[in-house]
Amino acid sequence: MADHSTHTPHAVSEADKGYWAANVRIILISLVIWALCSFGFAILLRPLLSGISVGGTDLGFWFAQQGSILVFLALIFFYAWRMNKLDREYGVEEE
Amino acid sequence: MDQFTINLLFVGASFAIYIGIAIWARAGSTSEFYAAGRGVHPVTNGMATAADWMSAASFISMAGLIAFTGYDNSTYLMGWTGGYVLLALLLAPYLRKFGKFTVSEFIGDRFYSPTARLVAVIALLVASLTYVIGQMTGVGVAFGRFLEVSNTAGLLIGAVIVFAYAVFGGMKGVTYTQVAQYVVLIMAYTIPAVFISLQLTGNPVPGLGLFGEHQASGEPLLAKLDQIVSELGFNEYTAHHGDTFNMVLFTLSLMIGTAGLPHVIMRFFTVPKVADARWSAGWALVFIALLYLTAPAVGAMARLNITEQFWPNGTGAEAVSVETIATDPDYDWMGTWQQTGLLGWEDKNGDGRIQYYNDENPAMQERAAAEGWEGNELTNFNRDILVLANPEIANLPGWVVGLIAAGGIAAALSTAAGLLLAISSAVSHDLIKGQINPQISEKGELLSARIAMAVAIAVATYLGLNPPGFAAQTVALAFGLAAASIFPALMMGIFTKVNNKGAVAGMLSGLIVTVIYIFLHKGWFFIPDTNSFTDADPLLGTIKSTSFGAVGAAINFAVAFTVSKMTASIPQEIEELVESVRVPRGAGAAQDH
Secondary structure (H helix, E strand, O other): OOOOOHHOOOOOOOHHHHHHHHHHHHHHHHEEEEEEEHHHHHHHHHHHHHEEEEEEHHHHHHHHHHHHHHHHHHHHHHHHHHHHHHHOOOOOOOO | OHHHHHHHHHHHHHHHHHHHHHHHHHOOHHHHOOOOOOOOOOOHHHHHHHHHHHOOOHHHHHHHHHHHHHHHHHHHHHHHHHHHHHHHHHHHHHHHHHHOHHHHHHHHHHOHHHHHHHHHHHHHHHHHHHHHHHHHHHHHHHHHHHOOOOOOHHHEEEEEHHHHHHHHHHHHHHEEEEEHHHHHHHHHHHHHHHHHHHHOOOOOOOOHOOOOOOOOEEEEEHHHHHHHHHHOOOOOOOOOOOOOOHHHHHHHHHHHHHHOOOOHHHHHOOOOOOHHHHHHHHHHHHHHHHHOOOHHHHHHHHHHHHHHHHHHHHHHHOOOOOHHHHHOOHHHHHHHHHOOOOOEEEOOOHHHEOOOOOOOOOOHHHHHHHOOOOOOOOOOOOOHHHHHHHHOOOOOHHHHHHHHHHHHHHHHHHHHHHHHHHHHHHHHHHHHHHHHOOOHHHHHHHHHHHHHHHHHHHHHHHHHHHHOOOHHHHHHHHHHHHHHHHHHHHHHHOOOOOOOOHHHHHHHHHHHHHHHHHHHHOOOOOOOOOOOEEEOOOOOOOOOOHHHHHHHHHHHHHHHHHHHOOOOOOOHHHHHHHHHOOOOOOHHHHOOO
């Protein structure tokens, strides 16, 4: 369980700020890809992709029914791997 | 052995497995009851989360909605998987670091306000109860079919079984029971799909078969499907027909709602480490994706099979005869489903044949006039029966039909029972003990939990008789409610320094506006015929009530930020709480680096 008592009051270290900023940057990049593949390719940008045919239909349909789900999976595993690495880089991982 | 006996055997055997595992697992580890996920590998935890998460909506209802609408209902696929990205990136690791057991506890502590906790509990109750109504709809369909009784009788019998299952209780807390339920559920869903994909495309992987070749015609499967449905005057399967703005909002509502539902979030509180919370969300989605990558294939292939059954000699030739339906074993499924009242056909023009076509399409009306048809004669095809009827439609062996019965019931039961437990503990623990009567005895708490459960299931059963939509649509409303209330509060709790007053005002306004919008379209308290608008012609532009959750969430954020700006900033200890939640290890220890 979280142990708040080990926390030093009144001070957020520079390292922690850097860690959090790096985390927020990774989240933002991931969410841009998340939105692009679902709301973008599968819905709003589908007309632009209509020329690319996939199995009897177009790429937008593939993204809507299959591609987006595969991208979501890749994103979550990428984030877990990247953040666990970032934890170690900043020395904030749990023992 | 007849089909009825096979179905009972499969359903009975699956129950025996769950109960057996529950007894075996409980004997050794009573103390681990609450911390169901602790010490459990992220892969196992992911599988259990997937069983918890995939309900009647995913299993019974979703593929049917996709089958009869096509591309436009891809929203369900993207919405219910895309939410896991939000969960994994924005919530799970931080809630795990916070280290309490329930969502309302986090909101109460982070916003240092019993009122915030109370509002969160109310929001959870409203969303969970709506969710249970959707489950009961699915329970009615599944039990109606497999006990070969009407939908109403099936629902009432199912309600009694769900209640018993939830009261028996603890089972839900045992991760390994959920793993067993997942295995039953995923086998039941994918095995028929593999058979059908092989029949139609020769490809054993349904997700690949969907984009493969239709062997009988040599054309791509989806091109063939587009062709035959448009020949009958229906919308092309792969084309976009509905309103784009509503489609975006609906997808977003489902995504945000997924990340705001308590019974899913709770699983990430109890994994051993923050790193595991990140992996667990990924593994949960792997196991969910197995079903979600299969569902669109199930939908498209079932639509093709059904259409071809009604037009055995092609859409230009004569339709299937009433006599064939009555005597040919290939059409037995129609007789069995007719008993439930969820499937109906009528030879309106008395020509001895059943013409299935879109009678609202002008071109088809011309053809109908020329051929002497008097309207679509497949008068009722409830979307929720498609997945369960699918193996029978494709003439698969009896054991496959029995397997899907067990799977459908596992999906509906596990989620319904889980939600009932969440409702009862919210009422007895958070509401009564936490707010109304802190001195209540343990016995009194238990009694109030049981009463809450009984009331919840009675209400859900009553409303399930006249549901506000098909199972997945009702469940989508529950997601909208969670999206408008819980998700914004959690996210602001971690990523911003919004204060107590902001959070309470935000949650209340998001929840109330969304509830009112839904009731205006679906009837007050979902009572039929009390609605002022319909989703075909909604109050605001093209925004359907099922899509309003995203708007509610935006209102929640906007109100919370505004109110928070105008009132006192958060105290020092809450500031420290936020900082500590953001870092896996305590910030003090990090300085040693």
